[in-house]
Amino acid sequence: APKDLLWGKSGVAVDARIQRFLAGEDVLLDRQLLPYDIRASRAHAEGLERVGILSADECADLCRELDQLAAAVKGGEFVLDERFEDGHSAIEAVLIDKLGDTGRKIHTGRSRNDQVLVATRLWLREQMNSLFGLNVELASIALQRAEAEMMLPLPGYTHLQRAMVSSAGMWWAGWAESLIDNAGLAQSTGVWLDANPLGSASGFGVNLPLDRDFTTERLGFQRLQISATYAQISRGKFELQALSALAQSLLDVRRIAWDLSLFLSAEFGFCSLPAQYTTGSSLMPNKRNPDLIELLRASYAVVVGARNEIESLLSLPSGYHRDLQFSKGPLLRAFSHGLDALALLAGPVRDLVWDEARMRAAIDAGMYATDRAMDLAQAGVPFREAYKRAAKIDATAVLPSPEQSLGIRQSLGAAGQPALERLHERLARLQR
Numbered sequence: 001a002p003k004d005l006l007w008g009k010s011g012v013a014v015d016a017r018i019q020r021f022l023a024g025e026d027v028l029l030d031r032q033l034l035p036y037d038i039r040a041s042r043a044h045a046e047g048l049e050r051v052g053i054l055s056a057d058e059c060a061d062l063c064r065e066l067d068q069l070a071a072a073v074k075g076g077e078f079v080l081d082e083r084f085e086d087g088h089s090a091i092e093a094v095l096i097d098k099l100g101d102t103g104r105k106i107h108t109g110r111s112r113n114d115q116v117l118v119a120t121r122l123w124l125r126e127q128m129n130s131l132f133g134l135n136v137e138l139a140s141i142a143l144q145r146a147e148a149e150m151m152l153p154l155p156g157y158t159h160l161q162r163a164m165v166s167s168a169g170m171w172w173a174g175w176a177e178s179l180i181d182n183a184g185l186a187q188s189t190g191v192w193l194d195a196n197p198l199g200s201a202s203g204f205g206v207n208l209p210l211d212r213d214f215t216t217e218r219l220g221f222q223r224l225q226i227s228a229t230y231a232q233i234s235r236g237k238f239e240l241q242a243l244s245a246l247a248q249s250l251l252d253v254r255r256i257a258w259d260l261s262l263f264l265s266a267e268f269g270f271c272s273l274p275a276q277y278t279t280g281s282s283l284m285p286n287k288r289n290p291d292l293i294e295l296l297r298a299s300y301a302v303v304v305g306a307r308n309e310i311e312s313l314l315s316l317p318s319g320y321h322r323d324l325q326f327s328k329g330p331l332l333r334a335f336s337h338g339l340d341a342l343a344l345l346a347g348p349v350r351d352l353v354w355d356e357a358r359m360r361a362a363i364d365a366g367m368y369a370t371d372r373a374m375d376l377a378q379a380g381v382p383f384r385e386a387y388k389r390a391a392k393i394d395a396t397a398v399l400p401s402p403e404q405s406l407g408i409r410q411s412l413g414a415a416g417q418p419a420l421e422r423l424h425e426r427l428a429r430l431q432r
């Protein structure tokens, strides 16, 4: 249990086991938030100087020590651990240790409640940038492959039954567009999150003329959370929204992985992966298993599990409640795992090798029936009649090639060159 508690009062006994339960894994989780908490502390100190609580010298001392602490955290010389109740306490303890009474002034007009809020929002803003970047990277790979493989035939399935001739390129183009949407969602969620709660204190502000616009600008927030009460009740809500944006991406990871695990089976045999993406069996010498693909598929569960955990916590009246601390674990875990999964998908997606012969062999005569019906309809046969005639293609009929079937749909822009150009444009626009 921590030795000094910020709120400790003489004569009040502290039970070590209860303290351990209250802290849980919280102080260790705070390791990730600590750099952001330090940054916000610096902005808070500068703000205190502006309203005359700190002298210029005191502020300079605090800023210097906070910068040093940030460097020590980065360099690994300062490690947050159970000596402290939480990251917030650690910052204050270090400042008091170094600066005495000046350190004792840092907490003027703030609460750990707005500290955790501001650190989490700063941290999440960066997670959203990473989420954006990873989707952009995956979308670029998918677009490149879409271009190269637009005419590489791949059966298109509905109900997992052979439906129409499709292509690897059409498969990629679909993922590319979805990934571009995910990137856009990460971007707009980042904007939505980008609001400053610092100065809301325990959730009701303080009777000091804190310059909240100043800390907003200093921390690079796009706007202020105006009401102190809103800053507090938004805890949990913004975490949920961030996880929803993340979940959208992981939904695609799950489905891409599902397709790949089907395509990689001997029964489909449409593609293979370099050995580094597969694992062996402890018993069966013949096995190469797509464990990576399967754990990528399972990663969605981690993210929505976290989202459900936080949603369940939020059944609370307004104001701060310690329950809210439990949002931290699932949030950090989901982002760490989810972003890793997105990053790791890039390898298999880049390196997967198609087996063209197997893909062509899986295209049967029936898959041209829709094309045939469309040709007849274009020649003036009412569609329902054309549909009936096309259903009866006899087995000896000369079939078009997959390329012919694809070619027409592509030149119409369903997923061909013009479509890919448009996707490239969207991707470029997002990055501007």
Ligand code: ARG
Residues within 6 Å of the ligand: 026, 086, 112, 113, 116, 320, 322, 324, 325, 326, 328
């Ligand atoms: N670890 C706490 C949390 O995440 C920090 C805020 C503590 N505030 C309090 N009033 N006990 O919620």
